[in-house]
Amino acid sequence: MERKIILENIEVEGIRFLNVYRKHGGYSSVEKALKTMTPDEVVNEVKLAGLRGRGGAGFPAGMKWSFIDKKSNKPHYLVCNADESEPGTFKDRYLMEHIPHRLIEGMICASYALEAHTAYIYVRGEYKYIVGILNEAIKECYQQGLLGENILGSHYDLDIYVHCGAGAYICGEETALLESLEGKRGNPRLKPPFPAVKGLYQSPTVVNNVETLSNIGWIVNNGGETFAKIGIGKSTGTKLISACGHINRPGVYEIELGLPVEEFLYSEQYCGGIKDGKELKAVIPGGSSVPILPKNLILNTLQGEKRLLSYESLAEGGFVSGSMLGSGGFIVYDEDDCIVRNTYNFSRFYHHESCGQCSPCREGTGWMDSVLYRLENGEGKMKDIDLLVNISSHIEGNTICPLGDAAAWPVAAAIRHFREEFEFHVTHPEIVRNIKHGSLAKYINN
Amino acid sequence: MSDKHFHHKLYVKKNIDVAFSPDTLRKVESILSHYPEDQKKSALIPVLQIAQEEFGGSLNVDIMDYVASLLNITPIEVYEVATFYSQFYLDPVGKYVIEVCQTGPCAICGGEDVLHYLEQKLKIKVGETTEDKLFTLKAVECLGACGSAPVMQVNTEFYEYLNLDKIDDILETLRKESALPKPEKQTWKERLS
Numbered sequence: 001m002e003r004k005i006i007l008e009n010i011e012v013e014g015i016r017f018l019n020v021y022r023k024h025g026g027y028s029s030v031e032k033a034l035k036t037m038t039p040d041e042v043v044n045e046v047k048l049a050g051l052r053g054r055g056g057a058g059f060p061a062g063m064k065w066s067f068i069d070k071k072s073n074k075p076h077y078l079v080c081n082a083d084e085s086e087p088g089t090f091k092d093r094y095l096m097e098h099i100p101h102r103l104i105e106g107m108i109c110a111s112y113a114l115e116a117h118t119a120y121i122y123v124r125g126e127y128k129y130i131v132g133i134l135n136e137a138i139k140e141c142y143q144q145g146l147l148g149e150n151i152l153g154s155h156y157d158l159d160i161y162v163h164c165g166a167g168a169y170i171c172g173e174e175t176a177l178l179e180s181l182e183g184k185r186g187n188p189r190l191k192p193p194f195p196a197v198k199g200l201y202q203s204p205t206v207v208n209n210v211e212t213l214s215n216i217g218w219i220v221n222n223g224g225e226t227f228a229k230i231g232i233g234k235s236t237g238t239k240l241i242s243a244c245g246h247i248n249r250p251g252v253y254e255i256e257l258g259l260p261v262e263e264f265l266y267s268e269q270y271c272g273g274i275k276d277g278k279e280l281k282a283v284i285p286g287g288s289s290v291p292i293l294p295k296n297l298i299l300n301t302l303q304g305e306k307r308l309l310s311y312e313s314l315a316e317g318g319f320v321s322g323s324m325l326g327s328g329g330f331i332v333y334d335e336d337d338c339i340v341r342n343t344y345n346f347s348r349f350y351h352h353e354s355c356g357q358c359s360p361c362r363e364g365t366g367w368m369d370s371v372l373y374r375l376e377n378g379e380g381k382m383k384d385i386d387l388l389v390n391i392s393s394h395i396e397g398n399t400i401c402p403l404g405d406a407a408a409w410p411v412a413a414a415i416r417h418f419r420e421e422f423e424f425h426v427t428h429p430e431i432v433r434n435i436k437h438g439s440l441a442k443y444i445n446n
Numbered sequence: 447m448s449d450k451h452f453h454h455k456l457y458v459k460k461n462i463d464v465a466f467s468p469d470t471l472r473k474v475e476s477i478l479s480h481y482p483e484d485q486k487k488s489a490l491i492p493v494l495q496i497a498q499e500e501f502g503g504s505l506n507v508d509i510m511d512y513v514a515s516l517l518n519i520t521p522i523e524v525y526e527v528a529t530f531y532s533q534f535y536l537d538p539v540g541k542y543v544i545e546v547c548q549t550g551p552c553a554i555c556g557g558e559d560v561l562h563y564l565e566q567k568l569k570i571k572v573g574e575t576t577e578d579k580l581f582t583l584k585a586v587e588c589l590g591a592c593g594s595a596p597v598m599q600v601n602t603e604f605y606e607y608l609n610l611d612k613i614d615d616i617l618e619t620l621r622k623e624s625a626l627p628k629p630e631k632q633t634w635k636e637r638l639s
Contacts, residue, residue, distance in 0.1 A: 163488075165491065167531050181488060245554060251593050
């Protein structure tokens with residue numbers, strides 16, 4: 001059954017505007033939370049819901065909230081992470097553009113639960129026009145008493161501000177985001193202390209993704225237990241999947257967690273199959289930083305079970321035969337796509353976006369980038385392939401933030417599953433040099 | 447890490463007078479009110495964005511020093527930030543900065559062709575500005591619109607589902623627009639209607 005929580009009423013005309021949004025039940029959760037529940041009760045509902053962070057890491061949101069240091073005499077902050085920069089992921093942009101009040105509603109409930117009186121939405125620099133949309137929506141809320149002092153007569157005060165970044169992927173990492181919000185370079189901080197203890201301005205802070213916060217209104221309205229019944233196992237609720245690459249119907253889809261990958265990929269309701277009637281080659285299921293999986297492993301696990309779109313099922317088999325749900329960026333490759341070129345492309349991305357703070361990441365990403373450039377241009381040697389595996393193993397786990405892992409995993413996984421393509425690049429330099437885009441597949445198969 | 451880190455293209459100080467208009471200063475004041483009294487530095491990125499837009503599309507040492515004095519922080523704190531984020535330009539740029547996404551999903555859906563076509567069409571290489579100072583071409587990493595790949599951004603405007611014909615039309619329209627006086631900024635409601 002199709003289930004809609006976040007994208008409910010998305011097709012209603014004018015749902016961007018407060019009056020239309022309220023007509024369709026919007027902000028009822030704010031009334032409920034502020035007037036009938038204590039902050040701890042809201043936290044408890046989110047815990048019961050089993051809602052996992054939708055930004056990529058999948059950490060339980062309710063638990064994150066409960067870490068907040070309530071004894072601290074410093075102000076608490078809620079920060080919405082709208083720095084969506086992971087290649088393949090574009091769901092938050094869609095949410096903020098089409099239904100910004102869903103996010104603000106969730107943020108009011110979340111701020112109340114955290115006893116925060118100031119909240120920030122950190123939007124990536126490339127989404128400047130979305131800043132206008134959010135500011136307009138916030139203005140409407142102030143006009144109707146949903147923000148500001150004494151919200152709906154509940155004696156609770158809250159201000160929400162939008163803060164625009166200036167183009168840095170690393171600012172999606174929560175501590176780098178906080179540094180950036182403080183007006184510094186986006187260098188991730190060492191953890192612990194975690195932001196819940198010392199976050200923005202050294203005060204207790206919770207950083208949540210746009211999609212995570214957009215779920216809160218529904219959970220408050222319908223109860224955590226109802227939410228927990230949706231989905232599968234510990235993957236509760238629905239998830240936005242942003243599908244792109246060589247498929248017939250790219251776009252943002254809300255799925256109930258546990259939907260088989262095969263159904264998502266081939267049914268007309270979602271991706272609609274591979275473009276131009278070609279064969280599926282591989283899929284990156286959770287944004288560019290998670291391991292790529294070839295056709296057989298993305299449709300089925302090694303045990304022969306159907307692979308499902310859930311945190312557990314996608315991770316089954318570890319990194320030997322599994323991947324991760326990550327941020328839900330579903331990138332599909334057809335039979336003609338060159339995996340080496342694609343790996344080089346992502347490697348260049350991570351090299352460009354490394355903040356340069358940790359040596360393994362700063363040096364390692366650049367090293368992988370140049371080795372892959374060699375391979376891609378037909379100048380590589382056989383030992384380069386093992387060199388890449390070696391470099392990636394030395395980056396993984398040795399950096400302050402997960403950008404190092406994000407750079408290492410795709411390279412290691414691509415070589416694990418598509419080693420013959422890398423070898424082909426070494427053994428057939430003249431073909432590689434002459435064909436820049438795509439279609440090496442027919443040469444490799446022959 | 448951006449290439450900028452290795453070149454340090456901070457423009458040499460020219461000692462020109464830089465100052466915001468009273469209107470802009472009011473805007474800056476309103477931004478400052480978003481942050482605690484003792485955390486004015488938080489406004490650095492938004493204020494630099496305004497400065498870049500108001501003073502010709504790029505930053506130089508004089509502008510950055512002015513921003514530092516405005517926020518009561520040291521100039522080096524501003525240089526640090528300006529050299530870190532890819533949307534701050536330390537070289538002069540044209541009226542329209544064309545940023546073509548070259549990352550994964552865009553690349554496999556034709557982003558590389560878009561970039562090559564623009565190079566031919568504008569007769570410049572990536573990173574350069576046309577002689578008439580109208581267009582600067584940049585290759586950027588993920589613009590976050592992978593579902594409508596290939597994508598490019600001109601100043602703050604997104605152009606999605608690109609093909610070569612569309613690029614011709616876009617360049618043509620921008621050339622015509624550039625001859626007209628600066629248009630009133632559209633609100634987001636007008637843009638999305």
